[in-house]
Amino acid sequence: MRPVHAADDQPLPPGQRESSWRPMHYGRVPRLDVERWSLTVGGETRDGGMTVLDRATLHALPWAEVEARLHCVARTSTPPLRWGGVRMADMVALAPPAADAGHVLLAAARGYAACVTLADLVHPDSLLATHVDGQPLTPEQGWPGRVVLPHLYGFKGPKWVAELTYHHRPQQGWWESHGYHPRARVVHEERFAHQG
Ligand SMILES: Nc1nc2c(c(=O)[nH]1)N[C@H]1C(S)=C(S)[C@@H](COP(=O)(O)O)O[C@H]1N2
Ligand SMILES: [Mo]
Numbered sequence: 505m506r507p508v509h510a511a512d513d514q515p516l517p518p519g520q521r522e523s524s525w526r527p528m529h530y531g532r533v534p535r536l537d538v539e540r541w542s543l544t545v546g547g548e549t550r551d552g553g554m555t556v557l558d559r560a561t562l563h564a565l566p567w568a569e570v571e572a573r574l575h576c577v578a579r580t581s582t583p584p585l586r587w588g589g590v591r592m593a594d595m596v597a598l599a600p601p602a603a604d605a606g607h608v609l610l611a612a613a614r615g616y617a618a619c620v621t622l623a624d625l626v627h628p629d630s631l632l633a634t635h636v637d638g639q640p641l642t643p644e645q646g647w648p649g650r651v652v653l654p655h656l657y658g659f660k661g662p663k664w665v666a667e668l669t670y671h672h673r674p675q676q677g678w679w680e681s682h683g684y685h686p687r688a689r690v691v692h693e694e695r696f697a698h699q700g
Pocket of ligand 1: 525526527528529530574575576577612613614616644645657658659660661662663664
């Protein structure tokens with residue numbers, strides 16, 4: 505087994521400094537019933553319909569683990585965390601988008617939303633995480649499920665994710681509508697929509 509916090513393998517990306525993990529978000533923490541948890545997939549789907557992926561769907565998919573820091577666009581990064589869950593690519597395969605729908609709005613149970621490209625969503629390290637460091641997520645950490653996209657800034661990954669909607673064009677989530685970057689790739693320091 506690899507150590508949980510293999511910080512040596514996880515250098516800090518440009519412009520980030522490490523700080524301990526203290527979950528933060530706007531609004532109250534929803535207390536969600538895990539048995540009734542579901543992810544609704546809609547918008548420009550391949551079959552034109554809506555699919556509800558429930559807890560049983562999730563359990564039927566292969567377990568995946570990814571070790572990654574959480575990089576906030578405001579320049580702090582957590583120590584490496586071992587996220588556990590299922591790959592977003594596997595979820596997307598169960599309810600695929602129309603051929604030309606390259607953008608996905610990820611919405612949380614309490615109003616928060618973020619828009620990502622389909623390519624970023626199906627990145628092999630992208631997870632629908634239910635666990636961290638071997639434990640189920642706490643409500644503050646996003647239980648019953650949060651999107652973890654390690655190559656993008658943290659704002660692209662809603663905690664308490666409830667809906668996934670395919671679109672032909674980029675959408676404005678919460679931070680995108682406040683000037684933050686539509687793509688938000690950490691290695692390229694894509695922090696703000698109008699940089700430089
Ligand atoms: N539902 C929801 N998800 C959210 C947020 C939020 O406010 N609400 N904040 C985002 C931001 S800006 C970051 S950096 C990470 C922070 O995750 P943490 O609270 O586990 O540290 O969650 C992201 N997901
Ligand atoms: Mo953030």
